[in-house]
Amino acid sequence: MSTTESYQHRFPNGLTVVGERMPSVKSAAFSLLLPAGAIYDPPERLGTAGVLAEWMLRGAGDRDSRSLIEALDRLGATYRVSAQSVHLGLTAATLGRHLIAVLRILVDVVRRPHLRDDDFESVRALAAQSLRSLEDDPGAKLMVELRRRHFRDPWGRHPLGTPEGVAALTPESVRQFHGAHVHSSGAILAAAGDIDWTALVDAVAELLGDAPPCPEPTLRPGPAGPARDHIAKATEQVQIGLALPMVPLPHPDSYQARAAAAILGGYSSARLFTEVREKRGLCYSVAAAYESFRDEAALVCHAGTSSDRAQQTLDVMLAELNRLCDRGVAADELETMRAGLKSSWIMQQESSLARSSQIASDLYYLGRVRTLDEISAALDALTPQSVSRYCGSLRRDQMTILSLGPRALVCPE
């Protein structure tokens, strides 16, 4: 098996391009991240970035809506244009030989969208309905509301925004947002798979290299909370969410944080699955994950269970969280966590799309792409003592607990 080759190039206007040639695949993918996600939505117009992402696809450059989508289909592209918390992201995968043609079309979407008044109301109607669908999905709704309460504004925002925010949008306000935020300086383009690096950099220089530099907007963090809350809803199950602060990805301790989250609830032999599901049969789904922005991060736990067992489920989850903080982790748990993360990392090499997203994320958080050797070494350097020490430092007094369902639960102060 041959190995991958990596490349990086930075344009004077701040745009960074990274690439990784994966010799075992015929596909190629890219991820283009623009600093225009929901965190930049005007506070009275939450949902701006989400509506913009949808509107941008309704015609761009010399193509109308239909010919744009047909052109992408003809190239066999699997693609997505979506607002995330921090970024407006464009991802696409296709056969390697079509990658640059797909990039050309999606750069039009970024730089030359038509944003016609005629399409605006249908895009807004779509956004309003997506928000209603979210109300019908208790598990997803719980997570959205948990993040909104736990992270400080604007990081706790969901890209769909709010019904009031979407109702307040005007074509002009969204166009203004596009003009102010969607530019290629500060953007990240990561490509992986069967790529021709030289041709790619030439194409990017032509397509995006001429955009003028633009300073990254500054954000003023707002409040979070409330730390204890219940959303009343006539559902079959109660959804339970817990979140507590962890160090963000760029921090040297983030490997400890990630290890702790995985050991608590990252796989089927992890503590939450073992104690809540396997031993007690309290629920079908229970998990914990590490979620990070550049400046803040959290350990997020979630379970869904029937009303009469919800209190016991919450109590067991809290007991496991306390055990993690007070007594730390064991050597064999650390070994299992390492095996899981390492094999995920290696298997990522089979998907150009997964790999391009990962290297884009590395570049955003760390300013460079980590190699497998570097990650392996960092994981190997973790010890039960170092991870346990980190767990001991977690701020349980800053925990957010949220439930959604027919009945509120008793939470610790």
Place this chain on the structure above:
Amino acid sequence: MPFHHAILPNGLTVIGELDDQTHSVAFGFFVRAGSRDEPPELSGISHFLEHMCFKGSERRDSLAVNRELDRIGAKHNAQTSEEDTVYYLCCLPEHTAQAFEIMADILRPSLRKADFETEKQVILEEIQMYADDPMSVAFEDAKALHFGAHPLGRSVLGTEQTVGSLRVEQMRDYFQRYYGAGNMTLAVAGRADWGEVLALAERHCGSWRGEPALREVLPARGSHQFRTRLRSDDQQETLVAVADAPPSESLDRYPAALLATIMGDHTGSRLYWALIDPGHADAAEVSYQPFDGAGCAFTFVSCDPEHAPANLTRLRNELQRLQAEGPSPDELEQAKNKTMARIVLRNERTLFRLMSLGYYWSHHRQYLSQEEELQALASVTLDDVARVLRAYPIWPETVYALGPRTDLQPPG
């Protein structure tokens, strides 16, 4: 890519498509057992048994199964459908032997009573979880309405009543009947050595016994009824329509798959332009599902209840138009391009390749290489599509509406 095939003396079929360029190996046991094989009073038993396999064998309990699989970084899971129960795993090649031993071991589960009762609670929770998801509820109800008394109309999960009253003895009988060596296929994809695969299969599965189970395969045509069900707290109205379609053994499955893409791919399809682009709905997709002896195509729509009557009319208009005129040559080409590119992308992941390989063999007793599959799609003509539309009209169809409205009328 080299394909290998063998049948062990006990009747277990072993197949492999091996590829030295991948980073992982994936293998799976494809058992021919699903909700269509269950008598009504045992509804949900195939899926429950899938859970019980992970509760352990004579050699290890459930905690040991999870711990040992996670210890080698194996990505593992299982799934149950109307026709198949599949246990699958993907790991790094250096862990093949160990992963295989665990996976084979859990396919001979202890089915302990205490585990059975604990896991029953988990299944009941899973049933409740899906009861909170309008699309899942509408899918199950629409399937039942379409297929009526035909076994394909049965729920995969079962109900709180059927699962609640299952006994472990019934599961042991069901296991004996459906988990024989002759009723499953072991498939392997990715980086592995065929000699080693066969040796592992013989060592760990060679003692298994059991014949293929007979499946009653009756043709089915849908009821084409219309029904609404009130869910007053839902914000959106969920619409599911079901049309008849070719069965999996028919080569017409290729035109049928392309028709579903033309009608209801998540982007660039007729329903996309009729419902999503104008903002009438936030989801509209068609999915073709071939089964042994019968097939169907599901249309899923989620929309503001206010738009539901007009959307039912739009849906009918689009279906009638496609039925009457067929697709344009461009539309067919586009659907082929999309479908073929997605197959190539998907197959780069060992686990996805395993799934295609295993399911195909399990239903057709044949190997289908990626090239053959692409060729089969590429050679579909407009005449083929017209023939399928004549044999399986996409209108009228069964229509089911779930949500806050009770006043919806059948769309003509």
